Amino acid sequence: MDIHEMNQQIIKEFRANDGVVGGTFEGFTLLLLHHVGAKSGAERVSPLVYRIEGDAWVVFGSKGGAPTNPDWYYNLLANPATTVELGTDTVAVTARVAEGAERTRIWEAATTATPQFAEYEARSDREIPVIVLERC
16 A cells, blocks of 8 residues: 555544544544645645644654655645644644754654654654644
């Protein structure tokens, strides 16, 4: 099964169970990030693990430790106004990249709470992007 098929199954399960997903994502908080292709203009949806940061949600461009950032990251850079599905709610958000001390603080909390993120970072030579999704 490729990543697209896996994501489609996760999205279907998320929507059928009010945002709850089992399997390898059981116990994780997931949201569905809507984004528009930077080049194609096509609407896309990506299931992502998130953390709450104050009044915002934070997602991470880990891509499992791959050498490149995920496509959704570039889509958000080009089109930061978007929506997320959280449980049964759809919320309008604006995406921005956390930098400096803010990124460090959020990343350290994320790797402490979810050691897999630290493993992904160790597999890659890139800094994993930390994206803050702020309610509009």
